[in-house]
Amino acid sequence: MTVPVEATASKGAADGRQAPDRAVRPRQGPLTGIRVADFCWMGVGSVATRLLGDFGAEVIKIEDRIRIDTPRKLPLYKDEPARNFGEEKIDLDPNKGGLFNNYCRNKLGVTINMRTAKGKALAERLISASSVVSENFAPGVMERWGLTYERLNELSPEVIYARMSGYGHSGPHAEYRSYGPVVQAVSGLSYISGLPDTEPSGWGLSYMDNQAAYYNSSALLFAIYRRNITGKGTEIDVSAVEAGVNLVGPVLLDVTVNQRSTRRHDYPTGNRLEWPNAAPHGVYAAKGDDRWIAIAVFDDHQWAGLIDALGHPAWADDPRFATQDQRFAHQDLLDKLLAEWTRERDRHDMTELLQHHGVPAGAVQTAEDLNERDPQVAARGVFFEMDHPVIGPARFEGNPMQFSEMAPDNWRSAPLLGEDNAYVFKEILGMSDDEYDELSSESVI
Numbered sequence: 001m002t003v004p005v006e007a008t009a010s011k012g013a014a015d016g017r018q019a020p021d022r023a024v025r026p027r028q029g030p031l032t033g034i035r036v037a038d039f040c041w042m043g044v045g046s047v048a049t050r051l052l053g054d055f056g057a058e059v060i061k062i063e064d065r066i067r068i069d070t071p072r073k074l075p076l077y078k079d080e081p082a083r084n085f086g087e088e089k090i091d092l093d094p095n096k097g098g099l100f101n102n103y104c105r106n107k108l109g110v111t112i113n114m115r116t117a118k119g120k121a122l123a124e125r126l127i128s129a130s131s132v133v134s135e136n137f138a139p140g141v142m143e144r145w146g147l148t149y150e151r152l153n154e155l156s157p158e159v160i161y162a163r164m165s166g167y168g169h170s171g172p173h174a175e176y177r178s179y180g181p182v183v184q185a186v187s188g189l190s191y192i193s194g195l196p197d198t199e200p201s202g203w204g205l206s207y208m209d210n211q212a213a214y215y216n217s218s219a220l221l222f223a224i225y226r227r228n229i230t231g232k233g234t235e236i237d238v239s240a241v242e243a244g245v246n247l248v249g250p251v252l253l254d255v256t257v258n259q260r261s262t263r264r265h266d267y268p269t270g271n272r273l274e275w276p277n278a279a280p281h282g283v284y285a286a287k288g289d290d291r292w293i294a295i296a297v298f299d300d301h302q303w304a305g306l307i308d309a310l311g312h313p314a315w316a317d318d319p320r321f322a323t324q325d326q327r328f329a330h331q332d333l334l335d336k337l338l339a340e341w342t343r344e345r346d347r348h349d350m351t352e353l354l355q356h357h358g359v360p361a362g363a364v365q366t367a368e369d370l371n372e373r374d375p376q377v378a379a380r381g382v383f384f385e386m387d388h389p390v391i392g393p394a395r396f397e398g399n400p401m402q403f404s405e406m407a408p409d410n411w412r413s414a415p416l417l418g419e420d421n422a423y424v425f426k427e428i429l430g431m432s433d434d435e436y437d438e439l440s441s442e443s444v445i
Helices: 042-054 098-103 117-128 149-155 180-186 207-230 240-245 249-258 300-310 324-329 331-342 347-356 367-373 375-380 421-428 433-441
Strands: 035-038 058-063 108-111 132-135 160-165 234-239 281-285 292-296 361-363 383-386 394-397
Touching (some): 035 117, 042 132, 042 160, 098 394, 117 149, 132 207, 160 207, 180 207, 234 240, 300 347, 421 433
Antiparallel strands (some): 292 361
């Protein structure tokens, strides 16, 4: 039996008090004026609404003090080693979760106990003051709370209701539960991942959680744009499995048109590429412990550049490497010979040399490389830093797009648990002090 993890909030978070430097201020950006009642949790929902918050939307994250958002208690967890929050009952500070801090920057945070009638009524008041509602619970949760699209539209006419789930909200599997690794398996991605003659490798990280989140963000932006034009809201239903299927299009065509199997002695191809017939094309060992470089050669011009960079080794004149088709047919030998050259050299030095000769190549970088050494990443300002009252200064990955006339509004790190209760319930909803104190004493907020 799993014992629920108990949350011990940092001092000042439980009663909604804010430090002066974290006080709410007017937002800036193209989505200013959009208020989101955000029921999302985990990555697939929180990353989607984070994009809205980055560009000016007032995203109000709704949390539960009893069943806290999982990223609040997952590594990176400040001052704690990576651990399994399983059967052991653990006291922890829900404001130390680094993953939650990343997912929920630029958002407000409130707590509502949806197990109570007063909590459900309070949630409806918040929805009435919002124009977008988002959720990514297992199908059926919002319905049990009575929060159907029809009800939301009564509370907030022309509301945009964004629903995000593993399988979507229709079809025979609509009620199935999922996480990123499950989505990757069901969508076919795991089956075509790995090396020849090995079992499916999976993807490790819940990659499709983030990928599906970007589809969710796009759908929300489309719906907001449409409402600006027509005045009409909509219900959005995004399936993470279908987002995964969108990534296997070429394989589906190969199976359908050519009747080829995706599990055979030469497939999956790992780092190699079947179409077009690129060779060499792969990741090769470099000098040092666990250091690698990626190299891709697609035509005779790039092959000539590679040979120039290598100093015209004798094996380059082998007739088996005379054309791109022949090089592709003899990849095993070509990879072995190229690896003998790469493993004696620094990956970054090779990158510079090969790029100078017109060969697509790049060092395989670690997180440390990206964070501390990469001059391109530094020059583009990919990472930025914000302070947090419990975690302290922390770096975030920024948005991968830049605009000439606007920029993300990174105004605050993630909310402490219940940090914005007073602001949202009193100032936005007009709740009296007496009602606020009553709901707090009854553990509704």
